[in-house]
Amino acid sequence: MSEDGDALVRQKCCLLDPLTPSQEKIPISLLSGFLGSGKTTLLQEMLQNKGGLKVGIVVNDMAAVNIDSKLVKTETKRGLTSFAGELVDSSDVMELQNGCACCSASEELLQQAIMKLLIVSAEREDPFDRIVIELSGVAEPKNIRKQFYEMEYAGHPALDYAELRNMVTVVDAANFLSMYQSAEGIQDRADLIEDDNNMVFTDRKIVDLLTEQVEVADYVLLNKADLVNDGQMERLKKIVSFLNPTADIIPSKFGKVDLSVVLGSERSSWVAQADDEDDFRSVEVHGHDHSHTECNDADCKDPSHAHDHSHAHDAACTDPTCTDTSHSHHAHTHDAACDDPECTDASHSHSHSHSHSHSHSHSHNDDPETKFGITSFVYTRRRPFHPDRLKAVIKMLPIKSSSSSGKEGWVIPGVAAGSREQSDNPMRNILRSKGFVWLSTYHRVALFWSHAGQFFDLKDFGMYWAATPLKFWPKSQDELKEIISDFGSKECEWGDRRQEIVFIGVDMQKEKIEALLDDCLLTDEEMELYRESASEFPDLVTVDWSAEPPRPRLRK
Numbered sequence: 382m383s384e385d386g387d388a389l390v391r392q393k394c395c396l397l398d399p400l401t402p403s404q405e406k407i408p409i410s411l412l413s414g415f416l417g418s419g420k421t422t423l424l425q426e427m428l429q430n431k432g433g434l435k436v437g438i439v440v441n442d443m444a445a446v447n448i449d450s451k452l453v454k455t456e457t458k459r460g461l462t463s464f465a466g467e468l469v470d471s472s473d474v475m476e477l478q479n480g481c482a483c484c485s486a487s488e489e490l491l492q493q494a495i496m497k498l499l500i501v502s503a504e505r506e507d508p509f510d511r512i513v514i515e516l517s518g519v520a521e522p523k524n525i526r527k528q529f530y531e532m533e534y535a536g537h538p539a540l541d542y543a544e545l546r547n548m549v550t551v552v553d554a555a556n557f558l559s560m561y562q563s564a565e566g567i568q569d570r571a572d573l574i575e576d577d578n579n580m581v582f583t584d585r586k587i588v589d590l591l592t593e594q595v596e597v598a599d600y601v602l603l604n605k606a607d608l609v610n611d612g613q614m615e616r617l618k619k620i621v622s623f624l625n626p627t628a629d630i631i632p633s634k635f636g637k638v639d640l641s642v643v644l645g646s647e648r649s650s651w652v653a654q655a656d657d658e659d660d661f662r663s664v665e666v667h668g669h670d671h672s673h674t675e676c677n678d679a680d681c682k683d684p685s686h687a688h689d690h691s692h693a694h695d696a697a698c699t700d701p702t703c704t705d706t707s708h709s710h711h712a713h714t715h716d717a718a719c720d721d722p723e724c725t726d727a728s729h730s731h732s733h734s735h736s737h738s739h740s741h742s743h744s745h746n747d748d749p750e751t752k753f754g755i756t757s758f759v760y761t762r763r764r765p766f767h768p769d770r771l772k773a774v775i776k777m778l779p780i781k782s783s784s785s786s787g788k789e790g791w792v793i794p795g796v797a798a799g800s801r802e803q804s805d806n807p808m809r810n811i812l813r814s815k816g817f818v819w820l821s822t823y824h825r826v827a828l829f830w831s832h833a834g835q836f837f838d839l840k841d842f843g844m845y846w847a848a849t850p851l852k853f854w855p856k857s858q859d860e861l862k863e864i865i866s867d868f869g870s871k872e873c874e875w876g877d878r879r880q881e882i883v884f885i886g887v888d889m890q891k892e893k894i895e896a897l898l899d900d901c902l903l904t905d906e907e908m909e910l911y912r913e914s915a916s917e918f919p920d921l922v923t924v925d926w927s928a929e930p931p932r933p934r935l936r937k
């Protein structure tokens with residue numbers, strides 16, 4: 382936004398009276414979904430059949446693919462605007478000009494668009510009940526969620542009046558699974574990257590983006606339900622429910638849904654308040670055997686092994702200029718992996734880990750025995766992997782590299798074309814896997830494993846808490862409790878170092894996958910060598926288990 386534009390908006394802010402204590406901020410919903418999934422159709426539905434709700438909409442799309450904003454621009458008589466072919470009140474729809482919501486630059490534009498809607502509604506003395514922000518088809522919802530945090534910390538006035546409440550993702554039910562299996566990158570698709578004003582540069586795979594859009598959502602609309610049969614819909618529902626166990630999954634035709642549900646007015650949702658690590662844990666918790674009686678830790682002798690991943694982070698950092706590394710460690714978003722096991726470089730982590738209150742009481746039918754054979758489990762161990770052996774197992778994942786055209790491809794059984802070839806590779810039926818990896822060559826740095834369809838990535842997640850100076854640890858009791866639960870018990874020698882990977886798949890052979898991974902763990906002999914070299918770089922923090930509750934303390 383230009384300085385002039387910003388100044389004008391700020392000047393007009395004085396039109397807005399401060400909220401009284403009894404007034405609630407206007408809930409904002411973020412609307413994600415891949416190109417063509419039906420976002421515009423849903424918005425049109427919102428504008429026409431609001432169910433008594435006054436909805437303000439921010440359209441954010443790249444111009445070439447953004448027929449929507451071009452239509453919004455087409456002013457017609459009586460202040461009405463043509464939106465997706467229908468006439469709507471133009472003041473209900475704001476265009477995010479030259480904005481691409483996958484760029485960080487859009488933070489300013491987002492603020493401006495929300496502010497403009499607020500001013501328009503104040504001018505006509507008819508406030509909105511909801512604001513919906515449509516993200517571009519290639520936008521990354523986690524980034525936009527992060528931009529809201531940044532706006533909050535920067536104290537932008539728009540967020541004195543409105544707040545991010547929930548995240549909605551539209552999925553094309555007819556094409557999701559084939560796109561999920563595609564090896565295409567976003568750069569391979571001209572329709573995704575080019576237009577008159579914007580160019581998107583990313584090496585992201587489509588499946589990686591699709592997965593993020595599904596996983597970071599409170600509501601997943603399986604749209605185009607008319608194009609799939611009941612069995613296909615049921616299977617898709619099941620797969621999506623495993624990718625995102627906390628979401629409400631709602632089939633829809635042409636965006637027809639109960640808006641009072643999807644634009645729910647309840648307090649900020651868990652997903653809207655979460656950070657990247659929380660996103661992981663929601664799946665991880667659901668992937669656990671709920672009995673928690675069995676400890677798979679090769680070294681830990683404590684059967685009560687902590688699996689309590691309850692989240693209730695209360696203290697929020699409100700300092701926009703904060704550089705305190707304790708606000709991080711979680712949610713490390715940069716791409717480059719650090720090769721230095723002793724690295725203490727703060728840039729290896731530490732995008733702000735915003736602490737938020739959230740209760741997560743959503744009930745979910747996670748009965749593993751489904752008729753589609755979709756199951757999930759969590760692999761947990763407290764021994765490092767040997768990098769070479771792990772590499773060999775990673776190669777068994779169902780990832781088809783672009784040069785492997787002659788090799789066996791990967792199919793979701795019963796979904797993709799072609800017969801399902803027999804294979805004794807237990808890794809081939811994994812749809813999605815992600816989690817923390819402890820590699821023997823990375824003593825201080827945790828790695829994060831992310832695999833979805835044809836996409837695989839193993840990257841630096843940040844330093845282990847055991848290796849992080851105590852002064853950088855969070856102060857909040859709830860955060861401490863969560864971190865300490867990752868230390869396991871007093872029997873666990875290696876702090877929060879651990880393998881913790883969720884696997885979601887079809888007809889998975891859990892025992893065989895576990896056995897393959899177990900073979901990657903260091904042998905007792907290798908472990909002795911590891912212990913020897915690690916002793917040169919002792920951890921800085923340990924846990925005082927005798928305290929009630931257990932608390933971190935400097936290692937002597």
Ligand SMILES: Nc1nc2c(ncn2[C@@H]2O[C@H](COP(=O)(O)OP(=O)(O)OP(=O)(O)O)[C@@H](O)[C@H]2O)c(=O)[nH]1
Binds near residue numbers: 417418447
């Ligand atoms: N059969 C069927 N077609 C649908 C449905 N919903 C939307 N469509 C059609 O799918 C096409 C894409 O819908 P849009 O609403 O423009 O999708 P979008 O997500 O806004 O697309 P982009 O703006 O390109 O990101 C349009 O031709 C819609 O009419 C549905 O439930 N069933």
